[in-house]
Amino acid sequence: MGCGYDIIGDIHGHADSLRALLGELGYRLVDGVMRHPSRTAIFLGDFIDRGPTQRETIALVRPMIDRGGALAVMGNHEFNAISYDTLNPATDEPLRRHSTRNTQQHQAFLDSYSGAERSEVLAWFRTLPLWLELDGLRVVHACWDKGVIARIARFQGGSALLGDPLLHASARRDTWQYEAIETVLKGKEVELKDGLGFHDKDGHLRHNIRVRWWDAGVSTYQEAFMGPESARTHIPDDDIGGDHLVEYGHAERPVFLGHYWLEGEPAPLAANVACVDYSVAKPGGNLVAYRWDGEAVLTAEKFVAVARVEG
Numbered sequence: 001m002g003c004g005y006d007i008i009g010d011i012h013g014h015a016d017s018l019r020a021l022l023g024e025l026g027y028r029l030v031d032g033v034m035r036h037p038s039r040t041a042i043f044l045g046d047f048i049d050r051g052p053t054q055r056e057t058i059a060l061v062r063p064m065i066d067r068g069g070a071l072a073v074m075g076n077h078e079f080n081a082i083s084y085d086t087l088n089p090a091t092d093e094p095l096r097r098h099s100t101r102n103t104q105q106h107q108a109f110l111d112s113y114s115g116a117e118r119s120e121v122l123a124w125f126r127t128l129p130l131w132l133e134l135d136g137l138r139v140v141h142a143c144w145d146k147g148v149i150a151r152i153a154r155f156q157g158g159s160a161l162l163g164d165p166l167l168h169a170s171a172r173r174d175t176w177q178y179e180a181i182e183t184v185l186k187g188k189e190v191e192l193k194d195g196l197g198f199h200d201k202d203g204h205l206r207h208n209i210r211v212r213w214w215d216a217g218v219s220t221y222q223e224a225f226m227g228p229e230s231a232r233t234h235i236p237d238d239d240i241g242g243d244h245l246v247e248y249g250h251a252e253r254p255v256f257l258g259h260y261w262l263e264g265e266p267a268p269l270a271a272n273v274a275c276v277d278y279s280v281a282k283p284g285g286n287l288v289a290y291r292w293d294g295e296a297v298l299t300a301e302k303f304v305a306v307a308r309v310e311g
């Protein structure tokens with residue numbers, strides 16, 4: 001393995017797009033597994049849900065990861081899948097409610113895996129760490145909050161893998177573990193004042209907004225909002241007072257994120273923060289990678305994008 005990493009965004013069951021991106025990056029099939037002669041892939045999680053090729057996606061990434069040609073972190077969709085299928089030992093209820101909304105969001109996966117096969121792939125999801133701290137870079141699905149990450153690590157004896165006590169505690173909204181998983185896998189959110197809300201991409205009314213947690217240069221709720229441009233006008237222009245910020249200093253090593261359904265021309269969010277999720281799960285979306293070669297300052301030239309391949 002060389003020292004270069006190709007950091008790849010959320011795939012959401014779009015195996016054909018992943019094949020196209022890996023081809024573009026110079027990965028080739030060797031003994032049935034996609035490999036690069038000198039580079040390592042890193043996946044940001046959210047392999048599943050939404051797209052047409054759930055099983056093909058797992059069949060593509062899993063041997064890359066299991067045989068050492070790739071690394072990965074867990075996304076909120078893998079976490080949700082585990083919680084949806086795990087019973088709370090105290091109540092015998094699923095850790096994630098089988099509400100219409102939760103089930104609809106998860107339907108493509110539920111249709112693709114059942115019985116022992118589903119249990120087996122969910123057990124594999126448990127092998128994906130919640131974050132990766134590597135030489136010179138960090139990787140997390142949505143938010144690198146060092147206090148939260150340190151607290152999870154302490155709780156789990158140093159492990160970044162999702163253990164049972166963390167999984168069970170994070171299903172209860174009154175726990176710090178719930179907040180911790182929300183932050184790391186779903187991103188920092190801030191509640192809008194005065195009961196205000198907006199409709200997200202699935203049409204659900206939300207009272208919290210995802211925020212640009214790394215961006216000290218924004219000062220209002222509207223500016224801090226991370227989400228569809230069409231919703232921005234519904235976000236108030238009141239002063240946010242820094243409530244959105246998670247400390248991530250300019251001298252910190254680069255951190256890579258997925259999760260945020262970005263659109264347009266890929267570019268870093270800050271000199272040391274980049275998101276590689278460019279909405280392949282939406283028509284017109286792209287699957288994106290960042291080719292990282294050890295640089296401390298990230299640049300737009302190092303993104304590689306392929307247009308979503310319609311299966």
Ligand SMILES: [Mn+2]
Nearest residue numbers: 046075076259
């Ligand atoms: Mn996500």
